[in-house]
Amino acid sequence: MFPTPLVRVSWLALGLLAQTLFADAYSPPPNYYAACSGLSGSVLDSALNARTRGQTVRTYDQLRQDLAVTDRDWAFPPPAENPAAITNILLVYSLGWSGYSRNGTWDGGATWNREHTWPDSRGVGQPDSGPDFSDLHHLRAANPSANTSRSNNWFDTGGTLGPVTQAPQARWTIDTWEPPDVDKGWIARACLYMATRYDGTETNTTDLVLVETPPSSTTGNPPQMGRLSTLLRWNRAFPPSEWERRRNQIVYERFQGNRNPFIDHPEFADAIYEKNAGRDTFFCWRLRCFTPEELDQPALADDLSDPDTDGCPNLLEYAFGGDPRAAGAGIEPRLQSTGAGLRLIYRRQVDRDLSLVRYAVEFADAPGGPWQTLQNAAETSAGVSATIETVSVALPASPGAARFWRVRVSH
Ligand SMILES: [Ca+2]
CATH class of the missing domain: 2.60.40 (Immunoglobulin-like)
Structure with a gap:
């Protein structure tokens, strides 16, 4: 016996990677995503398109000054009496290089220029006059050499480390570009935003689409970016940083009047792309159990919160197949x-x-x-x-x- x-x-x-929830100055206004509650797949995609379209369009020239504000290195804050004063900016792709943080004064593109994260030649603003061409939610200040090295490659992992001195932590192949970890979450959410925001129904825009393998050649400006599965993974693995959330708030408040929904709620991405494929990721589950409004309430939706007080926090409810709202x-x-x-x-x-x-x-x-x-x-x-x-x-x-x-x- x-x-x-x-x-x-x-x-x-x-x-370990538990998402810390925020309800602060960078959060969306109350009920901003109320019309998106309970939706998934293409229906959610359309609802988010309706929520984000019609922004104030900045001109491409204005971005010379705008990016100096949105991409600020907050270790160098502006004086309180002049929040638009130019100090240092952080350059996308260039973490680890000595010039990563540099003065943001526009110098004709000599030391930094305007990088289209979703490349111009992959369906953006053809001709260069649509609202997507100067949309701050996907443009970043970049070092010119790093920008040229990235070219119009699509995003994925792997390749040669440090293709140029100015991007020592990036990786390059003939078709792809892997940014440093610090940029991966923002870049994923910038591409997700572009695919949702631009559906080709506005003048001088194209229906932008995320796919697994975009064409190598950009002849004819194919409106496709990727790799979708990699971007979805980056969105899950690299939650929005304070810098990213603050940038989203600045674009919304000061420049465009619209937000990147995937920064406010990274869960939206899996609800659009994974749920209809039958996958129940942690993000799908969170958006099924909580409304967008509730996701902003840490006492309800934080990984370690326990709204049904059964002793099992939310992360474990998901891990063991439970319901966080019913003990x-x-x-x-x-x-x-x-x-x-x-x-x-x-x-x-x-x-x-x-x-x-x-x-x-x-x-x-x-x-x-x-x-x-x-x-x-x-x-x-x-x-x-x-x-x-x-x-x-x-x-x-x-x-x-x-x-x-x-x-x-x-x-
Ligand atoms: Ca519980």
């Missing part, structure tokens, strides 16, 4: 004693790579640890739904009188 050791099971959430039994990991020994049973997401959620079974011989990860665990799994599976892990016999087990979830 199998002895009954003293065994406890618990769970642990570690929000319910059955999602917590449990132990099962069988003739062959003990097994740990828990539920997890089927597509863990897509959602950037990691699970590890850990054990300790005292409740306070130290905890060790169970290596080479023998496990079996069975589907509960298209996105959730049950995992059964064979636990080795305990050498002592007591052993404690837990499932560690990180994101």
